[in-house]
Amino acid sequence: xxxxxxxxxxxxxxxxxxxxxxxxxxxxxxxxxxxxxxxxxxxxxxxxxxxxxxxxxxxxxxxxxxxxxxxxxxxxxxxxxxxxxxxxxxxxxxxxxxxxxxxxxxxxxxxxxxxxxxxxxxxxxxxxxxxxxxxxxxxxxxxxxxxxxxxxxxxxxxx
Amino acid sequence: xxxxxxxxxxxxxxxxxxxxxxxxxxxxxxxxxxxxxxxxxxxxxxxxxxxxxxxxxxxxxxxxxxxxxxxxxxxxxxxxxxxxxxxxxxxxxxxxxxxxxxxxxxxxxxxxxxxxxxxxxxxxxxxxxxxxxxxxxxxxxxxxxxxxxxxxxxxxxxx
Amino acid sequence: xxxxxxxxxxxxxxxxxxxxxxxxxxxxxxxxxxxxxxxxxxxxxxxxxxxxxxxxxxxxxxxxxxxxxxxxxxxxxxxxxxxxxxxxxxxxxxxxxxxxxxxxxxxxxxxxxxxxxxxxxxxxxxxxxxxxxxxxxxxxxxxxxxxxxxxxxxxxxxx
Amino acid sequence: xxxxxxxxxxxxxxxxxxxxxxxxxxxxxxxxxxxxxxxxxxxxxxxxxxxxxxxxxxxxxxxxxxxxxxxxxxxxxxxxxxxxxxxxxxxxxxxxxxxxxxxxxxxxxxxxxxxxxxxxxxxxxxxxxxxxxxxxxxxxxxxxxxxxxxxxxxxxxxx
Amino acid sequence: xxxxxxxxxxxxxxxxxxxxxxxxxxxxxxxxxxxxxxxxxxxxxxxxxxxxxxxxxxxxxxxxxxxxxxxxxxxxxxxxxxxxxxxxxxxxxxxxxxxxxxxxxxxxxxxxxxxxxxxxxxxxxxxxxxxxxxxxxxxxxxxxxxxxxxxxxxxxxxx
Amino acid sequence: xxxxxxxxxxxxxxxxxxxxxxxxxxxxxxxxxxxxxxxxxxxxxxxxxxxxxxxxxxxxxxxxxxxxxxxxxxxxxxxxxxxxxxxxxxxxxxxxxxxxxxxxxxxxxxxxxxxxxxxxxxxxxxxxxxxxxxxxxxxxxxxxxxxxxxxxxxxxxxx
Numbered sequence: 001x002x003x004x005x006x007x008x009x010x011x012x013x014x015x016x017x018x019x020x021x022x023x024x025x026x027x028x029x030x031x032x033x034x035x036x037x038x039x040x041x042x043x044x045x046x047x048x049x050x051x052x053x054x055x056x057x058x059x060x061x062x063x064x065x066x067x068x069x070x071x072x073x074x075x076x077x078x079x080x081x082x083x084x085x086x087x088x089x090x091x092x093x094x095x096x097x098x099x100x101x102x103x104x105x106x107x108x109x110x111x112x113x114x115x116x117x118x119x120x121x122x123x124x125x126x127x128x129x130x131x132x133x134x135x136x137x138x139x140x141x142x143x144x145x146x147x148x149x150x151x152x153x154x155x156x157x158x159x
Numbered sequence: 160x161x162x163x164x165x166x167x168x169x170x171x172x173x174x175x176x177x178x179x180x181x182x183x184x185x186x187x188x189x190x191x192x193x194x195x196x197x198x199x200x201x202x203x204x205x206x207x208x209x210x211x212x213x214x215x216x217x218x219x220x221x222x223x224x225x226x227x228x229x230x231x232x233x234x235x236x237x238x239x240x241x242x243x244x245x246x247x248x249x250x251x252x253x254x255x256x257x258x259x260x261x262x263x264x265x266x267x268x269x270x271x272x273x274x275x276x277x278x279x280x281x282x283x284x285x286x287x288x289x290x291x292x293x294x295x296x297x298x299x300x301x302x303x304x305x306x307x308x309x310x311x312x313x314x315x316x317x318x
Numbered sequence: 319x320x321x322x323x324x325x326x327x328x329x330x331x332x333x334x335x336x337x338x339x340x341x342x343x344x345x346x347x348x349x350x351x352x353x354x355x356x357x358x359x360x361x362x363x364x365x366x367x368x369x370x371x372x373x374x375x376x377x378x379x380x381x382x383x384x385x386x387x388x389x390x391x392x393x394x395x396x397x398x399x400x401x402x403x404x405x406x407x408x409x410x411x412x413x414x415x416x417x418x419x420x421x422x423x424x425x426x427x428x429x430x431x432x433x434x435x436x437x438x439x440x441x442x443x444x445x446x447x448x449x450x451x452x453x454x455x456x457x458x459x460x461x462x463x464x465x466x467x468x469x470x471x472x473x474x475x476x477x
Numbered sequence: 478x479x480x481x482x483x484x485x486x487x488x489x490x491x492x493x494x495x496x497x498x499x500x501x502x503x504x505x506x507x508x509x510x511x512x513x514x515x516x517x518x519x520x521x522x523x524x525x526x527x528x529x530x531x532x533x534x535x536x537x538x539x540x541x542x543x544x545x546x547x548x549x550x551x552x553x554x555x556x557x558x559x560x561x562x563x564x565x566x567x568x569x570x571x572x573x574x575x576x577x578x579x580x581x582x583x584x585x586x587x588x589x590x591x592x593x594x595x596x597x598x599x600x601x602x603x604x605x606x607x608x609x610x611x612x613x614x615x616x617x618x619x620x621x622x623x624x625x626x627x628x629x630x631x632x633x634x635x636x
Numbered sequence: 637x638x639x640x641x642x643x644x645x646x647x648x649x650x651x652x653x654x655x656x657x658x659x660x661x662x663x664x665x666x667x668x669x670x671x672x673x674x675x676x677x678x679x680x681x682x683x684x685x686x687x688x689x690x691x692x693x694x695x696x697x698x699x700x701x702x703x704x705x706x707x708x709x710x711x712x713x714x715x716x717x718x719x720x721x722x723x724x725x726x727x728x729x730x731x732x733x734x735x736x737x738x739x740x741x742x743x744x745x746x747x748x749x750x751x752x753x754x755x756x757x758x759x760x761x762x763x764x765x766x767x768x769x770x771x772x773x774x775x776x777x778x779x780x781x782x783x784x785x786x787x788x789x790x791x792x793x794x795x
Numbered sequence: 796x797x798x799x800x801x802x803x804x805x806x807x808x809x810x811x812x813x814x815x816x817x818x819x820x821x822x823x824x825x826x827x828x829x830x831x832x833x834x835x836x837x838x839x840x841x842x843x844x845x846x847x848x849x850x851x852x853x854x855x856x857x858x859x860x861x862x863x864x865x866x867x868x869x870x871x872x873x874x875x876x877x878x879x880x881x882x883x884x885x886x887x888x889x890x891x892x893x894x895x896x897x898x899x900x901x902x903x904x905x906x907x908x909x910x911x912x913x914x915x916x917x918x919x920x921x922x923x924x925x926x927x928x929x930x931x932x933x934x935x936x937x938x939x940x941x942x943x944x945x946x947x948x949x950x951x952x953x954x
Contacts, residue, residue: 421596740914
């Protein structure tokens, strides 16, 4: 079967955990669309365009991955792109409950849309964009947590 | 990509929840092996052969599904069958933690083996084999919880 | 015994889940006061008056239900209204911990005030006001999630 | 409304936590049936008759409480006794998930049967029958954890 | 061994739960530095100086406790002060996951820095600074929840 | 302060996770007693003597560690040995709730006994004795999970 999957998120900024999940997804999907949510209610550090640019740099070596912006419902984005699978990472119990609700909601809004959850590499399970922002804003070393392009972007943002 | 996935479990007995997960998995895998764990430490109601027979009846209409027994580690069963994906359902937080540990352990024992988690149909999220056994042993109606073949087998077992 | 119970909340907006809980409560309480918290720290979509109007429309057919605003502590509102029971819904583990703390706090502030928790209808367990706001603001279909009066109010708000 | 509620459990043995929940329930139900499950799959320390006798002693001062044995499904016991409410205590997240599943199952088996959850007194939230058995079998002091009648019964059992 | 431990937090305001944890820590550490995080992203009710003053009043009788402000990473503050231990309280599952992530992150940033978790006194497990702020802003009685100095400061703040 | 801490457990068998916790504890306690619970209700693979021997081998290089058997309550063992601290590892939410209850119970039985929780090394967070037994009984490779002495003992046990 030819699979197109969406990996949706805020990616503010993308972390090594996001990158790990993208590469894991490619083990079982044919094509992956990294969907950058433009309509997130939370105020963001990086603009949608900056986040798309960072993600594009990070996955430049994977020709089966596309990075795209989406503005409305994930279910509608899936219909437009022809994706039948949503990929999400699970790190913690608190993740799980929110993700569970979203998976059920998305299935309700688009009955053919299945969500699959992956476990990130163990050493990345404690990592999140908000942790990266916190460490960076306190001038901590984030070189193990993000791609060099993201590290550079964080440094510019904080200058 | 050609995918072979394993859906491992005890299936003692198979429920409508297991059936739901099998059919959902076929949306994104090419071939699914339902792996009946023979070496479970818990004492079972149904023999491995009975469970295989019940599952085979339940998925008789799906020619991309095979039901097989496995005796040792899931990682070894995956190597033997050439599967690169494990499929599991997530219903509750307590599921999540155990499944998370097993996914990490299996990845450690077989680095190419990825586990993906699915959310069952909402009306089946509260269902489990142990709940079916409990209701059946108290002479409750299980017709909504299991396939007719399983219901019949439970009635014979309890006579 | 003659029971007066309070069902407190933000109801921003009321959902089908809130409505379900109100009707379930009427199975075992004589009179239910739906208490709309005016002093919520979170900024709201709908004014307290709008929320009271929507709730009043939704439960117009139930003459044992009153919808009232309250400004201070729930414990004080209970004293004023003579209620001895608080009703709350439980959907998820994260709900549970917060609700548990609030129930203990309210018992501390008003020792005769007991909190009872109900489980919503299964198909409504994934529903919340914030999910409704999210879906509505992304122009998704909320007709299954809220009463027609709420749907209309959301449409006007988003125009 | 005239309420009859069931408080079902194993009560092996009854603890101060069970007693607390019985008395709290009487704040909002007219009549409470403490239902001792005879068909529990777990092997018990005390026989059903012993547990009924202990509970009867503990609530001797409450004439609105009856202690009864039940053998089959809780839903059937509710039908027989005319109860429309099930009362259960919630202490921890792990409780919550199991109780949630059982509440949904019981509603499925008997649509008029509502489950309400109560929070025990704070100083009893860490208490359970299995903890009492563990402390007693290690010859620890259980006088704060159980009624004197239960303490005496435990001492006789362990002699 | 001579131990210096840090108990970091926002303390906005300090509660009886914080005080309990400070005194418990002194059972096994030689010297405790209460570290008031100045760089918290959340807007605070009390200034860092006010919080330091309140904490200093609360622990005036303990000569092994120092109250200090810190601006950057906890790991850097530990290096500067020579502390090798971080002390934190655990009240709930949601605490646990966040604290777990922070402990792993801090160990990553400073490999000699161990985090130990304590359980507060049972009657304080439901207490938090945000609950105190909520009760105080609704004009509830907080005299059991905070030190008299904090109660007075809250009253002045709310006048 | 001179600290004596107990690290209690079943250790059936000891894992690399237990070893990690022992060494972490030595960063902040003067002397550690590894307490092997002889009265565990669960049937064990290894006898208490075998488990003590294995642990003694594992920590042979640490002269501040003693391995001892205890038969009754942990609180009584602490009194006998003069320990004022209990050390436990936390890996998951399910751990947390049980450990929380035990810490409160032990404080009730011995008011001077404080429990502190540590986080194991990240790569050991998914490890438990039961997982080791499961992998070993399925003839999986446990060399990364346990000390060589334990691996040898497992092989002999399973021959």
